[in-house]
Amino acid sequence: MYRVLFERVFVRLDPELAHRVSFALIRLAGAVPPLRALIHRMFVPRRIPPVSMFGRTAPGRLGLAAGFAKNGEGIAGLAMLGFAHIEIGTVTALAQPGNPQPRLWRVLDQRGLRNRMGFNNQGAARVARRLASVRRTKAGRAATVGVNIGKSKVTPLERAPYDYATSARLLAPYADYLVVNVSSPNTPGLRDLQATDHLREILLAVRHAADAVTPHRPAEVPPGVLPGQQRVPLLVKIAPDLTDEEIDAIADLAVELQLDGVVAVNTTVAHPLGEGGLSGPALRGRGVEVVGRLRQRMGDGPVIIGVGGISDVDAARAYLSAGATVIQAYTGFIYEGPAWPGRINAAI
Numbered sequence: 001m002y003r004v005l006f007e008r009v010f011v012r013l014d015p016e017l018a019h020r021v022s023f024a025l026i027r028l029a030g031a032v033p034p035l036r037a038l039i040h041r042m043f044v045p046r047r048i049p050p051v052s053m054f055g056r057t058a059p060g061r062l063g064l065a066a067g068f069a070k071n072g073e074g075i076a077g078l079a080m081l082g083f084a085h086i087e088i089g090t091v092t093a094l095a096q097p098g099n100p101q102p103r104l105w106r107v108l109d110q111r112g113l114r115n116r117m118g119f120n121n122q123g124a125a126r127v128a129r130r131l132a133s134v135r136r137t138k139a140g141r142a143a144t145v146g147v148n149i150g151k152s153k154v155t156p157l158e159r160a161p162y163d164y165a166t167s168a169r170l171l172a173p174y175a176d177y178l179v180v181n182v183s184s185p186n187t188p189g190l191r192d193l194q195a196t197d198h199l200r201e202i203l204l205a206v207r208h209a210a211d212a213v214t215p216h217r218p219a220e221v222p223p224g225v226l227p228g229q230q231r232v233p234l235l236v237k238i239a240p241d242l243t244d245e246e247i248d249a250i251a252d253l254a255v256e257l258q259l260d261g262v263v264a265v266n267t268t269v270a271h272p273l274g275e276g277g278l279s280g281p282a283l284r285g286r287g288v289e290v291v292g293r294l295r296q297r298m299g300d301g302p303v304i305i306g307v308g309g310i311s312d313v314d315a316a317r318a319y320l321s322a323g324a325t326v327i328q329a330y331t332g333f334i335y336e337g338p339a340w341p342g343r344i345n346a347a348i
Contacts, residue, residue, distance in 0.1 A: 002337030015104040015113070019334075023074060026338075030077020036139070044082040044342035053085060053326060054177050054233045054260070054303070058144045060084035060345030062316065065307045065328035066148035066179065066237075070121045072130045076139040082342030087328060088127070089148030090181050093166040095123030096153055099186060107273065111311060112280025113331050114273055116186045119150050124167040131174035147175040148237065149206075150184060157189050160198070161205035172210035172232045180206055183239035183266035185277045191239060196249050199236065203257055207234055233260035233303070240265035240286040240308065247290055251297035261303030261325070264290045279331045284309030288322045295323025311335065313347045320348065 010018045029035050048060045063085035064078055072088045079086065098120025105114045121127065131147075134140035149167040151160050164180060172178060180202060182193040193199060214232045236259060238250055254262055265287045267277025287308030294304055306324030310316050311332035319327045333340055 002339070006335065006337070011106065011108070014102075015106055016101065019068075019104075023068070026077035026081070027074040028077075030074060030080050030139075033139075036076060036080045039338075040080045040082070043080075043339045045346040048082075048342075048345045051084065051326060053144060056144045056176055058084040058326070061320065061326045061348055062310075062341055062345045063087060063144070063146075063305075063326060063328045064333070064341075065330040066090055066146075066181070067115075067117070067330050068333070072127045072134065072145075072147075075134055075143050075145060076137070079139065079143045081338050082345055084345060085144035085146060085176070085326070085328075087146035087148050087179065088131075089121065089179075090119045090150040090184065091121050091124050091127050091147060091167055091171060092119050092150050092152040093124050093163045093170075094152040094154065095126065096120065103276070105273075105276075107278065107280065110278075110280050110282050111331070111335050112278055112282055113334065114271075114276045114278050115267070116276030118153065118186045119184065124149070124170040128170040128174060131171065135174050144176050145174070146177045146179055147171045148179040148181050150181040151187060151190055151193070153187055157192065157198075160193055161202045164202050165205040165209035168206045168209040169213055172214050175232055177233040177235060177260065178206065178210060179235045179237050179263055181237045181266070183237050185239070185267060185269045191241075194238060194242065194246065194250065196253050199250065200253060200257070203234065203236065203253075203259065207257070210234065235259060235261040235263050235303065235305065237263035237266055238290070240268045240283060240290055241270055242290075244293060247293050248297055251294050254302060255298055259302060261305060262294055262298070263305040263307060263328075264294055265308045267308075279308065281309045281311055281315070284315050284318070288318050291319055291324050292322035310344075313344060316344055316348050 064083040066087045099118035155163040271278045291306045303325045306319030307328040310329040
């Protein structure tokens with residue numbers, strides 16, 4: 001039924017408008033506890049093995065990638081549909097409108113999306129207030145929520161560590177984990193920050209800022225295995241367009257700094273379709289390669305969140321076989337519909 005709705009209704013709408021309409025319905029349903037419980041029973045199989053993730057018990061391995069719930073809205077509704085964890089953002093220190101429209105396109109022949117959104121969001125202070133409110137609810141406390149942070153567009157590259165640290169300081173108290181996003185292709189110069197000399201400075205600034213507002217993790221606890229309510233885990237999200245040598249350098253830096261993990265991968269600019277990053281099945285092959293390379297380089301300790309082109313069970317299993325601890329999707333959800341997260345989590 002969803003596929004018919006998508007092909008006859010949603011594809012006739014502007015992609016951003018379709019997103020706003022569908023997300024509004026998810027938020028509305030998630031805000032009504034009896035309706036939320038009914039939809040969860042309808043869409044999510046009961047026997048999904050729980051997964052330990054950063055000291056929390058998550059109901060499965062498939063979560064929602066950053067980009068869908070940019071401002072921390074609709075968390076209860078998204079969990080209702082069977083996402084085991086929800087990564088919100090990307091959030092920047094300063095509120096910003098993002099790039100001019102149009103900035104989101106469907107690539108129907110590839111079942112993909114191309115975007116040049118540009119980190120449109122309400123800013124870290126406002127999102128932090130929302131998350132504080134969400135965490136006061138039973139459903140909000142039950143959800144595993146990651147927070148993806150990026151650089152404000154107006155902030156010069158040399159001030160990036162301060163900008164990221166500002167967001168971390170505001171958002172870390174409400175996050176089950178933090179992700180430093182230096183890999184979006186839609187903020188000028190951002191991907192330059194993946195160079196290890198820049199990245200080290202940013203990650204140290206974020207770690208210091210987060211530690212200042214959250215309890216510290218005992219030294220004897222290894223990265224990736226964290227007790228609840230302890231030091232917020234820190235990960236970095238990288239691009240698929242890096243060379244193998246650059247991926248190795250980031251993996252080595254992650255081990256050196258005792259990061260808790262890496263999110264691999266973001267959208268790719270290796271396509272002929274125009275501006276912006278491409279997501280969807282075309283990204284899958286490189287994404288699996290990057291995850292496998294990271295796991296081989298970093299060993300078994302750090303968490304690897306695999307993301308990119310996961311649209312079916314085979315793709316999900318390919319990421320897990322390559323070494324991903326858990327996986328995320330966004331584009332697959334758009335094309336496959338509300339019953340899809342629970343179905344994938346049950347199958348894997």
